[in-house]
Each structure stands twice: as structure tokens, then as C-alpha cells.
Amino acid sequence: MKGRGAHFHFHLCLALLFALFAVGFGMGVKNQSVRCIAAEKRALLDFKEGLIDYDNSLVSWTSKEEECCKWKGVGCDMTGHVVMLDLRPRITYDIFGPGWTPISGEIGTSLLELKHLSHLDLSMNYFEKIPEFIGSLAELTYLNLSYSPLTGFIPHQLGNLSRLLYLDLSNGDFDHSLTSDNLEWLSHLSSLNLLKIAHASFKKATNWLQVIQSHPSLQVLHFEYCNLPEVDRSSLSRFNISNSLTILHLSSSIPLRPSTFPLLLNISQNLVELDLSYNHFFSSIPDTFDNMPSLERINFEQNNFEGGIPQTLGNLCSLKELNLRMTRLSGSLAVAVKNLSGCAKYSLESLLLAYNNFNGSLPSFVPFSSLRELDVGYNQLSGHFEDNFGDFSKLSVLTLEENRFTGPLPDLSRLSSLRKLYLKGNRFEGPLPLSIGEISQLVLLDVSYNSLHGVISEAHLSNLAKLQRLSISFNSLSFHPSSDWIPPFQLNFIGLASCELGPQFPNWLKKQANFSHLDISNSNISDVIPDWFWNLPSSLKFLNLSFNQISGKVPNIPLEFESLPVIDLNSNLFYGPIPQFLYISKVLDLSNNMFSGSLSFLCTTGGWTFLDLSNNLLSGGIPNCWSRMSEINIINLENNNLSGVIPSSMGSLWSLRSLRLRNTSLHGEIPQSLKSCTSLTLLDLGENKLTGIIPPWIGERLENLVVLRLRSNKFHGDIPSSLCKQQFLQVLDLSLNNISGTIPSCINNLTAMAHLESSEATIEFTYNYNDDYDRGDNHFTTTTDGTFDDHILVVWKGLEREYGKTLGLLRVIDLSCNKLSGEIPREIASLHGLITLNLSRNMLKGSIIKEIGQLKALESLDLSTNNLSGVIPESMSDLSFLSVLDLSNNNLSGKIPLSTQLQSFNATCYAGNPGLCGDPLNKCPNNGGTEIITESDEELFEPLWFFTGMTVGFLVGFWGVFGSLIISRSWRHRYFRLVNKLGDWIRLTMALETVKLQQRLRLKD
Missing domain, CATH: 3.80.10.10 (Ribonuclease Inhibitor)
Incomplete structure (x- = not known):
């Protein structure tokens, strides 16, 4: 970051130098009596007519004001000619960060009347086109159109600006881009020192590297987020290399080809700074740095390099900063450091190797006598x-x-x-x-x-x-x-x-008046929070007191923060109403406390991305004013004393991913407006008094659902077949309702439940906040991410448990305690990843599907209290992970199949099935007192009796004949004489038949 800081200050100074150079002699005219040129005044007023000035920033531009040189953004020289026009908007700051109101409209041709204009700055406004006529402003030395949503062609007429020193066309909008078929116009800007272009496409400009190398004056070049084609190598041998270029930035210029990489290391012998970051090169770092003796700063961050650090990098005697973060380099860190131990070891000040795959122990850096910053974080280093x-x-x-x-x-x-x-x-x-x-x-x-x-x-x-x-x-x-x-x-x-900070609240915090981040969560504090603590600094961005036993009332004091903070007070003993200063926050977690009062305060703010007020004593209805909270991702109001209906304005929360309103005494139907919340991943409306049918649009519109929990309400009607369209659904709980009809046969389309492999172990949501964070030798503001693992109550193995970090591993279907009829669909056997299946307390009939053994991952199965009949399928013995089973209170019959799992359950799991027998129940008796052989048993025993009988017959026949021969000599002699006679007869018969065959063959001939 030090390199970036130095680079920023360099360009800031350079920009100011150009600005002062262009208008320095004219700025003093405002204190003199020189009048502006009338024709130029009319030109400025005509130019204003084509603009849309929302902020009224050009209010001073009026015909009543004689001296146009005193107008905002206008500068004149000693003769009264307009030489500068700077319409950059004024930046303001509020809790949402920096902001400004841009000017929009068209850049009018009336500017052509400003014949002496040398400095034109229209940056940070909303202009979409670069007009061709700008190329006719012959006196321009400074042109800045950056941070506008520029689009379309870069006019080649810009090449007419032979005096131009500074050109910035950095497009500030990712959705818009500039294009140029070639860069010939750049070669005509013979005075140009600095060029910045961002978000531009040069797909056909195969000579772009030639133009850069041969430019006579270009010192600083930034091509960022540009589309650069592969270089035409044949053109590189037809010109002399210029040594004017000192700073080259080609960051994020995907798809910059790996074949171009070595060419860039030969671009200028005077190159001081080279930035090729965020290009995702898939290659090794070329070992060709010998031609760049002046190089001081290298930034190759975020690439896909192979191997390690080449030795020629260590031979750069002027090298001060080397940034190789996130480049996938590998190998021993000791070897990498050794390769940098040439003359670079005396100059190197910053070595950044984080987010790579270096291994081994930490080597000695004693020879690197100038080293000020070393970053080897996020590698695989070990040892002491x-x-x-x-x-x-x-x-x-x-x-x-x-x-x-x-x-x-x-x-x-x-x-x-x-x-x-x-x-x-x-x-x-x-x-x-x-x-x-x-x-x-x-x-x-x-x-x-x-x-x-x-x-x-x-x-x-x-x-x-x-x-x-x-x-x-x-x-x-x-x-x-x-x-x-x-x-x-x-x-x-x-x-x-x-x-361990408690049990008393840490008193030394009273002297800390300027913190922006305070986290003393889970620190064993069980004290009443002191009043002085709530005099929080206005710079607060993050406050976490969660998982303590802190008690007391949060006072309602007039606090204002510079930005929307993250506030987490969950799992404490706070009570009383929620104070107003907590409303103005980005993330607010007050769950698991004793806060009371109504939710009317929700209508006073709109900046939340995360709101958790669950498990408190809040009362009243949920206000219908959610349309102002369009950026909120997570809402959890469960376990409060609420009432009323689900407000329809929640349908305007287009970014909502988790909505949990469980156990809040809500009634009425699910509002149809919720079908617009297409980002919903978790929807929990369980334990309420909701009525009506389950809306079919849940399956048709909420296609990202992972968890749908409507448990314990008053829903009726059929299970809509549209729920089968939920390809990501992993938890479906419709239990304890009045749902009737059959289980849809399309249930096998719940593809997330059909896979044995697990998805992410958590359903994770990320929020962020601005953090004044020090990294390296620079202080800057960055975006810090926080994570929240969503959790939910699931009936698992007969008990209601809360699952958070492992929620994503569950595959659950719970349709219990309804009025479902018909048979269990065979298609359910396709859900091979299913872990829990509960169809109990319904009116299902027919048999247990024979294919149930295909549910290899099943750990909990409850089919109790239905009208199921027939035998328990043999395939159920294949459910080797089954640890909870309940088949009680059905009409099952026959013998319980033999398996380690099925015999491990106690008899209550099979109770209430009069025709069922076998371990762990009583043996299966018939009228004679012997075991009843079921059809499946007969299939097992038939081959057993067959092979037993065949074996006995063989033994009797074998020993009946050969045993007799062994015992009686006379029988033995008669037996062998019989065998000899039989052999003679066979040989004679074969000889006679052979003679007869030969005679027939002769007759045919």
C-alpha cells in the first residue's frame, strides 16, 4: 500500500502542477478590473443552457453579472480571456459517505468560442459522449473528463491537441465503456506527458504497444480495466524504443495475454513504476528484468503465476517496493528470499508476498538492511x-x-x-x-x-x-x-x-474517547452498564457487547454518528424501550434480551442491512413501512409478543434473503406481495396463526429458497405442486397444519435433496462496514466484512433443536400432523441426500415403498400413526445410518427384517401394528407353536432346502456304490469285469460304425 500511496501523491502533485501551469497567471485577475470578453461570456451562457444543473452550482452564471471571470469555475488571464473552466462538483459527506450532485446534459459547441481555453475539467459529472469538436480547442494543455459514464468512440480529433500535456478519460462507470479502433491519434499528441484511460476497449488496436513505446514525450500511462488485444509482434521491430515512459499501469486489463508479459518488461529502460496487477496472467514470472535498471516499484498483485520468484528480480539495484500478493506463487519461502538476495537486498523497502502458497519456516532477513515492510500473511508457513x-x-x-x-x-x-x-x-x-x-x-x-x-x-x-x-x-x-x-x-x-474482562465492566474504557471499533463480546461481564459508557464517540463504526450478562436500561440520549455503525448487543440482560440513537445503524442485533415496547420506530429509519430483534418482549403489530428499507438482507423478529398481519410493504424488499417471523402470533394470509422478494433464501413463518392455502407462487417465484418453514399454523388445502420447482430447497417443514390431499409425486424434482454431497455447511450472509484500517505504512478506509450464520429450529431425531453453522448440511422433509391421504410416492426414493423424513400423524395408506432403502443417508424416519399396511420392506435393512425410527400405530404385518439397525430399536418403535412380529417384538408364532414363514422367508429357505437335499443325495449315492466295492472283494471283481466287457463292446461298436460310414462315402463317389 505504500507504493500506491506514493503513486497517488505523485499524480496529485503532477495534476496540480499542470493546473497551476495552465492558469496560474490568470487566477489573479479576479482581484483586478479587467473585464471578460463579451463573446466569451455569451459562449459560457450558451454552454450553460445545454446543462442540467441539479445542485444549482452555476447560479453565479448570469447575464446580470458583468464579470464572467468571477463566475464559479471560470478563470481568466490578464487580458480577460477565459483560460480555465473547472466544473468539478463539490463533494459533501454524510452518514452514507461522500457524495456529490453531478451536472449532466451535453457539452455544447459554444466552447469553441473560448479560443484561449487551456484548462478544461468536467470530471465527476454525467456526460456520456466525448464531443469531436474538443479536438479544435487548440490551446488545451489540460483535459479531464474522468469519473463520468463515458461511452462510444474516442474521437480521433483529439490527436489535433498538439499542446496537450494531461489527458484523463478514466470512465467512472463499469456499465459503460469507450472504444477505439486504433491509437494513431495518441501518436499525434506530441507534447502529452500523462494519459489515463479506464473501461475502454481497444480490441482492434494491435499496435497499442508500438504506439506507447515510440511516443516521444509520454511519461505516465494508465490503462485500467481496458480490453487490450494480443500484440502484433512484427510491428515491434520497425521503430526505435523511446525511453520517455517512467510509469506504466495496465491493471485489470483482462484479457492481457501472457505472451505480452515479457514485452512489457522491455518497454522502457527508464521505467520506474510498473503495475500489471489484477490481470490473472496464467504463466510464470519472466526472468527478464535485466533491461529495467531504473525500476523501483513493481505491482503484480492478483495474478495466476506459476513457480517462484525469478533471480533477475533480485538484481534490480533500485528496487524499493515489490508487491506479489495473491499471485499463487509457491515453493519454499527461503528459496524465494534467496533469489531476491542480489543487490536488491540493499534497496528493498517493501516486500509483499501475502495470499500465496509459500511454505517452510521464516528465513533470515538480516541482509535486507533497508526493509521496512514485510508481509508474508496468508501462506503455509510453519515452525517457530x-x-x-x-x-x-x-x-x-x-x-x-x-x-x-x-x-x-x-x-x-x-x-x-x-x-x-x-x-x-x-x-x-x-x-x-x-x-x-x-x-x-x-x-x-x-x-x-x-x-x-x-x-x-x-x-x-x-x-x-x-x-x-x-x-x-x-x-x-x-x-x-x-x-x-x-x-x-x-x-x-x-x-x-x-x-476475560469481567465480572465488573472495564472502567478504563471511560478514558477511550475516540474509538471507532469496540468488541468486548463474550468477556464474562456481569455488571450493570455504567451511564458514562453511552457517551459513545461520533466516529463509532462497530460496537459489540454480545454474549455477556450486562444488565441495565439503554438511555435515550441524542447521539449522532458520522456513518451507519454495526451494533450488536445480543444475549445480555438489557431491558426497557429501544432508544432512538440505535435506530441509525447499518446492522442492529438486539436479540435475546428483554427490550419492550412497540415496533413503530421501524418507520423512522431506512439504512439497515441486518435487523435482529428476536427473543425480546416487543409487542404490537409490525408496521407497514418497509418500502424505505430496500437494502435490508436479514429480518428476524421471532419470539416476541407481536400481533396483526404480515405487512404487504415487505414485498418491496427486493434484496431480502432471510425473513424470520416465527412465534409472533401473526394471523391472516401470506401477503401476495412477498412474491417479489425473489432473493429469499430462508422463510420461517412457523408457530403463528396464519390461514389460507400455501400460495403456489412460493414455488414459482421464490426460486432461491433453501429453507421453507411454515410449521404450526392453520394452512389448509393441498401441497402445491409448484413447490417441486425448488431446486435449492433443503429444509421443507409444513407440519402441524390442516393440509390435505396427496404428497405430490413430483417431489423428486427437489434436486438439492437428491445429492449425497453436502452444500455449504452454513447459510451465510455477509454485511460490511467502513473501517479506518491501517495496512502497511498507509492509513486508509476499507470495507470490512462481517458474517452472520443463519439458524433455524428443526425437529431432529424427535427433538426441536436450533441449527446454525451446520444448517446447510441438513436435508429435511417434515409433513407430519396434517390430513394427508393417499400413498407414499415412490419418487421420494430419488432424494438420496435426505437425512430426515417425517410423514407421521396423517392418513396415508398403502405400503411402505420397497425402494426406501435407496435413501442411504437417512438418519431419522417417522411414519407413525397412519394407515400403512403390508410388510416392512427388506431394503430398509440397508439404512445403515438410521438412528431414529418410528413405525408405530399402523397396520403393518409380517416379520421385521433382520439387520443391525432395525433390531437396535426398542419395541415401542413398532408398537400398534398387531400383525408385526420378530425381534425386538415377540417371535412370529403359528397355530402349532412354530414360527410363521412369510413369503420373504420362503424365498430365502427354498434354495437352502434344495442345496441341502442335493448334498445328501450325492453323499448317499456315492458311498452306496463305492462303499460296497471297498467292503466286498467278489463285488469288486465282478464290477471291474463288467467295466472291461462294457469297454470292449463300445470299441467294437465304434469300429463297425466306422466301416459302414466309409462304404457309404465310396458309393456316393
Whole structure:
């Protein structure tokens, strides 16, 4: 990030330089009496007529104002000629972030009257076309049309602007793009120093690299999100390479071909900065950096490289920053570092290798005497973390997070320049070393998600006066400073989740007045929350006090935040009405408390993406004002004392993914407007008093449903066959209703239940919030993601249980306690991934389907209290995972098949079937007191008796003949004489027949 920061400041200075150069001599005219040219004033007014100025920013542009040089955005030179026109809108900030009101309309030809115009800035407005006539503004040196939804052709007339120094056509709209058949117009801009183009297509411009290389003055080039074709290599040998280019950015220029990669490493010997990030190259890094001796900054982030780091990179003696994050590099980190140990080891300041597949232990970085930032996070490094940075290290940022390092943390006090230490997500153990407190320059310390244990004392933190970000969450650490301890720092990020802080509320937080992130969840606090705590800073972006035993009433105080925060107070003992300042939030989780009052406050805000008020004492109806909350993803109001109907305005929540209104005493029908909520993944309306039929549009429109739970209501009518269209449905619970008719035979179309392989283990929703996060040596605002694993109550193995993290693994059909009739459809056997099937307490008849053994994954089967008859199919013995079975209270008969599983259940599972017998019930008796042989038993015993009889017959016949011969000698002699006579007779007969055959053959001849 340091490289990007330096690059940003460089271009900012360059842009300001161009701006000052263009109009510097004219800005002082506003304090003089020089009048603007009348013709140019009329031209400006005509230009205004073609604009739509929503913000009325051009109010000063009026014919009554004589001096047009005093108009907003207009600059004149000493002679009164307009030389500058800058209509960039003013940026404002509110809780939703930065915003501005753009000007739109057409860029009128009246600008041609401004013959001396040298600086034109229409950026950050809403202009869609680049007019051709701009190429006639011959005096232009600065042209900026960036961050507009530009589309269409880039006019080749721009090539007429021979004085142009700065050109920015960076399209700010991903849905629009510029196009150009060739870049010949660029070669005519002989004075151009800087060019930026984004979201453009140059599919036919095969000579684009030639134009860049041969340009006489171009120093800075940005092609971002551009479509660049494969280079015509034959054109590269017909011109001399220019050395003017110093900065080249071709980031996100997919599909930039791998064959182009080596050519870009030969583009200019004076190249200082090369950015080829986000191109997804599928190749190795070419070992051809010898021709780029001036290179200082390389950014290859987000590519698909093979192998490791080439040695020629280590020979770049000016190299300061090397960014190879997310490039899929692999191999030993020690080998990679060795390849960088040429002269680059003396100049390299920033080495970023995160999100790769490097393995091995952490090598020594002592030879890298200039190294200030090292990021090897998110790799596969292991072993102990040693101090490998020397006594005089300049290291300022060290990132080892999300690896497999083990053992204790070393003494890092010698890293006296260290400002940021990221050790999150490893397997470090033992106590936090006291030596951490000696690193007085430390601004950020993150050791979260490890196995550290022990006590953090005041001595660990007393010398860290510059500390701003502290994250020690998810270890086994405890922190109990004295009640009068005053921290030496002011933190903006406090992460102490799952640390032992209680039972008293931490008093030292009273002195932290500027934090934007506070997480003290699951920290064993069982205290009344002090009033001083609610004087929260306006910079708050994240607050998490969940899973404690904090009690008290949240006061209704007038708080305003700079942005919409994430607020999580769930699973505490808060009571009373919900205060107004909590309404203005992005994520609000107040579940599992004792908040009371009505939900009328829902109509006062509209910024939520996540709202969970479940398991409280809220009362009254759900207000019908949801149309203002179009961005909300998750709503959970279950287990409250609500009443009324489901409001129809919920149908306007087009991004809603989870709606849970379980056990809220709602009545009426499901509103038809909900069919517009096509993003719904989870719908739980169970345990209410809803009536009517199950709407067919649930199956036809809500095609993304994974969980449909309408349990325990008053629905009637048939199960709509349209539910069979739910290809993602994994949990279907329609139990405890008045549903009649038959089970649809199309049930086999529930394809998600037909697969044995599991889907994602959770039904996960992601929310985000802006976080002022330090990464590397730069402070910037990024988007931090939070996750929520949706959960639901499922009757599983006879008990109602809540499933969250493993909800996605379930495959459940529960149609129990209804009035279903007819037979169990054979098609249900196609749902091979089904884990729970409950059809109990209905009026089903017929037999248990013979194919039921195909449900190999079945763990729970309940068919009790129906009118099923016939035998238990033999295939049921194949259900080896079955752990819950209830076939009681039917008319089943015959013997229970033999299997390890079926005999493991007690007799109550088979009770109420008078004709059923066998283990674990009584033996199957007949009138004579012997076992009854069922049809299936006969099929088993028939081959058994056949082979038994054949074996006995063989033994009797064999020993009856040969046994007699062995016992009696006279019988033996007579037997062999008989055999000899029989043999002589056979030989004589064969000889006679042979003679007869020969005679017949002769007669035929």
C-alpha cells in the first residue's frame, strides 16, 4: 500500500502542477478590473443552457453579472480571456459517505468560442459522449473528463491537441465503456506527458504497444480495466524504443495475454513504476528484468503465476517496493528470499508476498538492511517464529497473520522501529511477552485468533503511548487492570472478544474517547452498564457487547454518528424501550434480551442491512413501512409478543434473503406481495396463526429458497405442486397444519435433496462496514466484512433443536400432523441426500415403498400413526445410518427384517401394528407353536432346502456304490469285469460304425 500511496501523491502533485501551469497567471485577475470578453461570456451562457444543473452550482452564471471571470469555475488571464473552466462538483459527506450532485446534459459547441481555453475539467459529472469538436480547442494543455459514464468512440480529433500535456478519460462507470479502433491519434499528441484511460476497449488496436513505446514525450500511462488485444509482434521491430515512459499501469486489463508479459518488461529502460496487477496472467514470472535498471516499484498483485520468484528480480539495484500478493506463487519461502538476495537486498523497502502458497519456516532477513515492510500473511508457513531481523532493523510493519506458526512469541524488543505487528490466525501459545511493552513505537498490535493464555498486565501496555489499534480477541487471555488505571494511549480499534474482562465492566474504557471499533463480546461481564459508557464517540463504526450478562436500561440520549455503525448487543440482560440513537445503524442485533415496547420506530429509519430483534418482549403489530428499507438482507423478529398481519410493504424488499417471523402470533394470509422478494433464501413463518392455502407462487417465484418453514399454523388445502420447482430447497417443514390431499409425486424434482454431497455447511450472509484500517505504512478506509450464520429450529431425531453453522448440511422433509391421504410416492426414493423424513400423524395408506432403502443417508424416519399396511420392506435393512425410527400405530404385518439397525430399536418403535412380529417384538408364532414363514422367508429357505437335499443325495449315492466295492472283494471283481466287457463292446461298436460310414462315402463317389 505504500507504493500506491506514493503513486497517488505523485499524480496529485503532477495534476496540480499542470493546473497551476495552465492558469496560474490568470487566477489573479479576479482581484483586478479587467473585464471578460463579451463573446466569451455569451459562449459560457450558451454552454450553460445545454446543462442540467441539479445542485444549482452555476447560479453565479448570469447575464446580470458583468464579470464572467468571477463566475464559479471560470478563470481568466490578464487580458480577460477565459483560460480555465473547472466544473468539478463539490463533494459533501454524510452518514452514507461522500457524495456529490453531478451536472449532466451535453457539452455544447459554444466552447469553441473560448479560443484561449487551456484548462478544461468536467470530471465527476454525467456526460456520456466525448464531443469531436474538443479536438479544435487548440490551446488545451489540460483535459479531464474522468469519473463520468463515458461511452462510444474516442474521437480521433483529439490527436489535433498538439499542446496537450494531461489527458484523463478514466470512465467512472463499469456499465459503460469507450472504444477505439486504433491509437494513431495518441501518436499525434506530441507534447502529452500523462494519459489515463479506464473501461475502454481497444480490441482492434494491435499496435497499442508500438504506439506507447515510440511516443516521444509520454511519461505516465494508465490503462485500467481496458480490453487490450494480443500484440502484433512484427510491428515491434520497425521503430526505435523511446525511453520517455517512467510509469506504466495496465491493471485489470483482462484479457492481457501472457505472451505480452515479457514485452512489457522491455518497454522502457527508464521505467520506474510498473503495475500489471489484477490481470490473472496464467504463466510464470519472466526472468527478464535485466533491461529495467531504473525500476523501483513493481505491482503484480492478483495474478495466476506459476513457480517462484525469478533471480533477475533480485538484481534490480533500485528496487524499493515489490508487491506479489495473491499471485499463487509457491515453493519454499527461503528459496524465494534467496533469489531476491542480489543487490536488491540493499534497496528493498517493501516486500509483499501475502495470499500465496509459500511454505517452510521464516528465513533470515538480516541482509535486507533497508526493509521496512514485510508481509508474508496468508501462506503455509510453519515452525517457530524467531527474531530474524537483526539488531539494527528498520522494520516498521511485520505481517505473519494466517499461517501455521507455533510455539511461544519471541522477544521482539530489538525491533525498535516496529509500528505494526500482525500475528493474527496462527497457533502461537504461551503468554504474551512483557517485551511487547518495550516497543514504544507500536501503533498496531494484532495477536487475535491464537492460543495465547495468561494475564495481560498494565506493564504490557504502559509504554505504548502511540498504540491506536489493539486486537487480542479469541485467545485465553485475561485483563484486569486496577480500577484507577489510566491508559497511556487513545485507541481507535479495541478488539477484546472472548477475553476475560469481567465480572465488573472495564472502567478504563471511560478514558477511550475516540474509538471507532469496540468488541468486548463474550468477556464474562456481569455488571450493570455504567451511564458514562453511552457517551459513545461520533466516529463509532462497530460496537459489540454480545454474549455477556450486562444488565441495565439503554438511555435515550441524542447521539449522532458520522456513518451507519454495526451494533450488536445480543444475549445480555438489557431491558426497557429501544432508544432512538440505535435506530441509525447499518446492522442492529438486539436479540435475546428483554427490550419492550412497540415496533413503530421501524418507520423512522431506512439504512439497515441486518435487523435482529428476536427473543425480546416487543409487542404490537409490525408496521407497514418497509418500502424505505430496500437494502435490508436479514429480518428476524421471532419470539416476541407481536400481533396483526404480515405487512404487504415487505414485498418491496427486493434484496431480502432471510425473513424470520416465527412465534409472533401473526394471523391472516401470506401477503401476495412477498412474491417479489425473489432473493429469499430462508422463510420461517412457523408457530403463528396464519390461514389460507400455501400460495403456489412460493414455488414459482421464490426460486432461491433453501429453507421453507411454515410449521404450526392453520394452512389448509393441498401441497402445491409448484413447490417441486425448488431446486435449492433443503429444509421443507409444513407440519402441524390442516393440509390435505396427496404428497405430490413430483417431489423428486427437489434436486438439492437428491445429492449425497453436502452444500455449504452454513447459510451465510455477509454485511460490511467502513473501517479506518491501517495496512502497511498507509492509513486508509476499507470495507470490512462481517458474517452472520443463519439458524433455524428443526425437529431432529424427535427433538426441536436450533441449527446454525451446520444448517446447510441438513436435508429435511417434515409433513407430519396434517390430513394427508393417499400413498407414499415412490419418487421420494430419488432424494438420496435426505437425512430426515417425517410423514407421521396423517392418513396415508398403502405400503411402505420397497425402494426406501435407496435413501442411504437417512438418519431419522417417522411414519407413525397412519394407515400403512403390508410388510416392512427388506431394503430398509440397508439404512445403515438410521438412528431414529418410528413405525408405530399402523397396520403393518409380517416379520421385521433382520439387520443391525432395525433390531437396535426398542419395541415401542413398532408398537400398534398387531400383525408385526420378530425381534425386538415377540417371535412370529403359528397355530402349532412354530414360527410363521412369510413369503420373504420362503424365498430365502427354498434354495437352502434344495442345496441341502442335493448334498445328501450325492453323499448317499456315492458311498452306496463305492462303499460296497471297498467292503466286498467278489463285488469288486465282478464290477471291474463288467467295466472291461462294457469297454470292449463300445470299441467294437465304434469300429463297425466306422466301416459302414466309409462304404457309404465310396458309393456316393
